[in-house]
Amino acid sequence: MSTINDPYPTYRELLENHPVSWHDQMKCWVVVRYADCREVLRNHEVYARDWRRVGDEIPEFKQSVQSQDPPDQGVLRSFLMNRIKEQDLADICRRGCSRVARRLDALRGTGPFGLRRSVRSPRRRGRSLSSGHRRSAGSRTRSSPTPRRWRLN
Incomplete structure (x- = not known):
């Protein structure tokens, strides 16, 4: 709860001492530096978020823009962006x-x-x-x- 009320001490600790670390509870890597985050998000050839790339079968209804890599992500991302642009x-x-x-x-x-x-x-x-x-x-x-x-x- 203390991290929710004031996340900055935790963020500062991660940034200074653990800019890339494994989180056991979430079972994922935590990347906190801007340049590192940008690299991970832009370089889909090296950093995959789509579990299908390692052989896992993911039903279509569970696939999302956050879980797909380009080029598969393009159709869903285009649909999502068009819906956002239509908002008043x-x-x-x-x-x-x-x-x-x-x-x-x-x-x-x-x-x-x-x-x-x-x-x-x-x-x-x-x-x-x-x-x-x-x-x-x-x-x-x-x-x-x-x-x-x-x-x-």
């Missing part, structure tokens, strides 16, 4: 701003509250503002791992 981003922004404003209005005068829990993903819904899915979000580095409390007068 201005409307998504308006709806998100409206939701935040309503949540902040409801919190006005209630005393201190945490932005992440009370505004971004309230417990009663357990969803983020934008997508309806629960996600972890980074925050600015603080001297204390304690979440900052906010108050609206």
Whole structure:
């Protein structure tokens, strides 16, 4: 939980001492340096993410843009990018701003509250503002791992 509340000490430790390391629980390599990440993502000839390349059979319904290598990834990536471009981003922004404003209005005068829990993903819904899915979000580095409390007068 401490890493979720303040990921920067863990990230700093990885960056300085373990820029490429094996993660036993996730059963994968963790790469944290920008240049290394860029190389891994761009060089699909050397770094494979598609388990079919080592002989595993993956049903079509389990294949995704994150699990395929080029050129197979191209069709799915093109489909995904076209759907993203079709989105009305201005409307998504308006709806998100409206939701935040309503949540902040409801919190006005209630005393201190945490932005992440009370505004971004309230417990009663357990969803983020934008997508309806629960996600972890980074925050600015603080001297204390304690979440900052906010108050609206």
